[in-house]
Amino acid sequence: MSTATASPGSSSSIAFIGGGNMARSLVGGLVAAGVDPAGVRIADPNAQAREALVADFGVQAFADAAEAVAGAGTWVFAVKPQVMREVCAGLAGAAQAGRPLVVSIAAGITSAQLDRWLGGGLPVVRTMPNTPALLGAGVTGLYANARVDDAGRERADRLLASAGATVWIDDEALMDAVTGTSGSGPAYVFLLAEAMEAAAVAEGLAPDAARTLAQQTLLGAARMLTESGEPPAELRRRVTSPNGTTQAAIETFEAGGFRELVARAVHAATRRGGELSAAND
Ligand SMILES: NC(=O)C1=CN([C@@H]2O[C@H](COP(=O)(O)OP(=O)(O)OC[C@H]3O[C@@H](n4cnc5c(N)ncnc54)[C@H](OP(=O)(O)O)[C@@H]3O)[C@@H](O)[C@H]2O)C=CC1
Ligand SMILES: O=C(O)[C@@H]1CCC=N1
Secondary structure, X not given: OOXXXXXXXXXXXXXXXXXXXXXXXXXHHHHHOOOOHHHXXXXXXXXXXXXXXXXXXXXXXXXXXXXXXXXXXXXXXXXXXXXXXXXXXXXXXXXXXXXXXXXXXXXXXXXXHHHHHOOOOOOEEEEEOOHHHHHOOEEEEEEEOOOOOHHHHHHHHHHHHOOEEEEEXXXXXHHHHHHHHHHOHHHHXXXXXXXXXXXXXXXXXXXXHHHHHHHHHHHHHHHHHHHOOOOHHHHHHHHOOXXXXXXXXXXXXXXXXXXXXXXXXXXXXXXXHHHHXXXXX
């Protein structure tokens, strides 16, 4: 098996602890990027989830996290913040013996908490991906603690780059703001899609027409944002004819406090990250 090497800490095999939605997205990205699925080992308590991961990606799956991490050089913690402490405690002995590169995708949980719960002295990369990772169109913020060397950074970057863009953050305190911006961000866009669709139906359009119009508008606008090289304000200006329809809509958004509302929403998510850290310590 490709996972057995003399030095587990440098083994190229990757263990995922937690095989839920985000782990699935990341594993899909890794396998699509050409990583050998035989070297990807996933622990999840749910038998159905395990079977699906094996069938869909050809990875190895285990009910027991200790079995999944055996021999793996990189451990990706992909469980909910609420169970992270308990999960880490169960693996502390193995972590101290194997000295893996620890990668977490959990909201809120700090690198210091992960390190402490795993027994201390470990290289830890705290990351925040998002669900478009499933399509390779995600973005991940990453923070490395002082024990992560250049090779560890590169390993973590390669892992998350298979899910999309990567952005390194020097100040860990800002990782909660990453969560509030891009980690939770896809849900903000989906909410906008829901609201546009509902508004279109309220104006008399058929539901399927409303859905196509809203979806393709978001897709086209997102492509212009990423492909045109123009700032969003300039792209917006070009849609907005003087005294035209867009101006009427934008003035309505501004009068309703749209920007302040977005800032408050991002702040609430950011603050919640800190609360998750404190509540689960
Ligand atoms: N969803 C998102 O958009 C994003 C989520 N995240 C973070 O990713 C993490 C996972 O989120 P998500 O994938 O949505 O959650 P899920 O609930 O889908 O996945 C977590 C998985 O971990 C399993 N699990 C629970 N206990 C253990 C254990 N002891 N050993 C192994 N597996 C276990 C759960 O099983 P069971 O359900 O049976 O308990 C579940 O399948 C969270 O920390 C979240 O903050 C980060 C970025 C974006
Ligand atoms: O809602 C959450 O807590 C997770 C983290 C970012 C996206 N989903």
